[in-house]
Amino acid sequence: MTHSFKQTRRSTLIYCALSAIFLIAIPAAAQSSWPTKPVKIVVPFAPGGTTDILARAMAPELSKAFGQQFVVENRAGAGGNIGADLVAKSSPDGYTLLMGTVGTHGINKSLFSKMAFDPQKDFAPITLVAGVPNVMIVNTEKARAAGINNVADFIRVAKANPGKFNMASSGNGTSIHLAGELFKTMSGTFMTHFPYTGSGPALMSLVGGDMDVMFDNLPSSMQLIKSGKLKALAVTSSKRSAALPEVATVEEAGGPALKGFEASSWFGLLAPAGTPPDIVNRIQQEAAKALNTPAIKEKLLAQGAVPSGNTPQQFTDFIDAEHKKWARVVKASGAKVD
Numbered sequence: 262m263t264h265s266f267k268q269t270r271r272s273t274l275i276y277c278a279l280s281a282i283f284l285i286a287i288p289a290a291a292q293s294s295w296p297t298k299p300v301k302i303v304v305p306f307a308p309g310g311t312t313d314i315l316a317r318a319m320a321p322e323l324s325k326a327f328g329q330q331f332v333v334e335n336r337a338g339a340g341g342n343i344g345a346d347l348v349a350k351s352s353p354d355g356y357t358l359l360m361g362t363v364g365t366h367g368i369n370k371s372l373f374s375k376m377a378f379d380p381q382k383d384f385a386p387i388t389l390v391a392g393v394p395n396v397m398i399v400n401t402e403k404a405r406a407a408g409i410n411n412v413a414d415f416i417r418v419a420k421a422n423p424g425k426f427n428m429a430s431s432g433n434g435t436s437i438h439l440a441g442e443l444f445k446t447m448s449g450t451f452m453t454h455f456p457y458t459g460s461g462p463a464l465m466s467l468v469g470g471d472m473d474v475m476f477d478n479l480p481s482s483m484q485l486i487k488s489g490k491l492k493a494l495a496v497t498s499s500k501r502s503a504a505l506p507e508v509a510t511v512e513e514a515g516g517p518a519l520k521g522f523e524a525s526s527w528f529g530l531l532a533p534a535g536t537p538p539d540i541v542n543r544i545q546q547e548a549a550k551a552l553n554t555p556a557i558k559e560k561l562l563a564q565g566a567v568p569s570g571n572t573p574q575q576f577t578d579f580i581d582a583e584h585k586k587w588a589r590v591v592k593a594s595g596a597k598v599d
Contacts, residue, residue, distance in 0.1 A: 295355050295540050299330040302358045302530070305344025305365055307337045309461020310431055311478035311566070315390050315528050316360040318560065322551035323544070337458035340434030340598065341365040342376065349378035353535035358544070359384070361531045364435040367583035371591040372434045373598050381584065386576040387530040388545040389569040390552065391561055394498035394525050395440045395476045397511060398491045400467055412494050412514035415474070419450040428452035429463040429472035433598040437463075439587070440476035440497050440524035442594040444511065447519050467491065478526050479504065479565030497524045504565035524590070527583075529569075529576055541573050 300323070304316045313335065320331040336344035345365040351357035359365075366380040399409060409415050419426050430438035433456045445452060452474060457463035460481040466472045468490050475482075476497060483504065485491040495511040496502050511522040530548060532541060549570030551557055561568050571579070591597075 295537075295543075296327055296329040298356065299332050300327075300356050300358065302331055302333050302360055303344045303348050304333055304335045304360050305337065305341035305362070306335065306431055306435075307457070307459030307461050308335055309464070309481060310459040311393060311481045311526070312341075312360050312362055312528055313459070313461070314480055314564070315561075315566065318557060319360075319390060319530070319548060319551060322554075322557065323547055326547040326551070327543075335459075337432075340369055340373070340432040340438070340456070342369060342373065342378075342434075345380070346377045348531070348533060349383040351533050353385070353533040353537075355532060355536055355540035355544075357533065358387070359531045360390070360528060362435070362528050363526045363583060363587070364432070364438075366529075366531070366580050367527075368436065368439055368587045368591065369434040370584060371588040372439070372596060375599075381580065383534050384531040385534050385536045385541050386573050386580060387532055387541050388548050388573065389527060389529040389571050389576050389579060390548065391566040391568050392525060392527040393478050393480055393566045394496040394502050395436060396479045396482060396486070396496050396502075396505070396508070396565075397440075397444070397474065397476050397494045398467065398482055398486065399474050399494060400470055400472070401489055401492045403470060403473060404492050409492075409494075412509075412511060412519075413516065415494060416448050416450055416515070419448075419452065423451050424453060426450075426452040426473040427471070428454050429467050429475040430454060430456050431460040431463055431477070432456045432458060436524055436526040437476050437478065439590060439594065439596060441474070442596040443522065443524055443590060444476065444519075446594050447522060448515065449518065464491075476524070480561075483564050497522065499523045502565050504563060527579075538573075545570075545573055 302316050304313045306312045316333045323331040341364045348359040428441045467475050486493045493508045495514045552568040552570040
């Protein structure tokens with residue numbers, strides 16, 4: 262009888278142990294089976310801009326890596342806040358991602374008086390995809406007619422014609438908008454700001470002659486610069502871009518008043534807060550692999566984008582630092598969006 266009791270007790274303990282292992286394994290198995298359906302990458306701006314370009318460069322690479330379609334969906338408006346808010350409020354299951362920007366996750370919190378989401382608390386950063394300089398561009402024909410060949414010429418003509426120049430941007434709160442506001446403050450010029458729903462429509466307006474100047478992300482305007490439809494006056498980074506080495510920085514071209522000018526952009530993948538770390542880490546690892554392939558790396562570098570692929574923690578720390586940096590820039594520029 263004692264032997265039978267011990268045997269039964271041993272069997273019970275083994276059963277409980279196996280049950281516990283099985284229960285612990287269920288979430289891991291559920292996570293490892295992701296994705297079982299298409300994954301959506303939300304671009305919070307209109308097609309044609311750098312955010313859209315980078316998302317569409319990454320989507321097929323992730324589709325190949327995971328065996329499911331990664332589909333890009335454009336949800337433009339409010340300086341990227343509409344698309345970002347949609348993702349912030351999505352289920353944290355790995356099926357809705359955001360191609361966030363310096364605007365949505367570095368600038369807007371300081372610029373907008375009201376935000377429907379918290380860019381730091383409501384997201385799980387995955388990886389920084391790329392950093393890019395902005396470029397100060399003008400309509401080539403209009404610049405020629407006005408005698409504008411460089412930044413110094415632009416400042417001279419703008420000061421002689423206050424309020425006459427129209428400045429396009431990809432939306433309120435974007436680095437494209439804020440680079441222009443910073444330029445206005447430091448150079449003592451005034452331009453009327455016209456926000457669009459993305460770089461694509463803003464660039465078309467600039468090419469068409471409705472707008473006079475824009476501080477666009479370099480990748481989205483590169484082909485228009487090379488075709489001669491737009492003229493690059495300067496890049497907004499602290500150093501010249503390897504993709505346009507002949508174009509000076511704003512600081513170099515603008516003289517003492519623009520010393521220290523710097524307003525670059527960045528783009529990265531994020532998921533809703535609460536997304537399982539296993540999924541976040543798997544996406545980061547595959548994104549980093551894709552960004553390190555010669556084909557993708559050369560493609561991005563040729564457009565002026567510098568690929569990254571850092572870890573979720575590194576991207577989180579980077580976003581925190583960017584908040585502090587851009588809060589100072591917003592305060593110095595006096596820019597606000599109600």
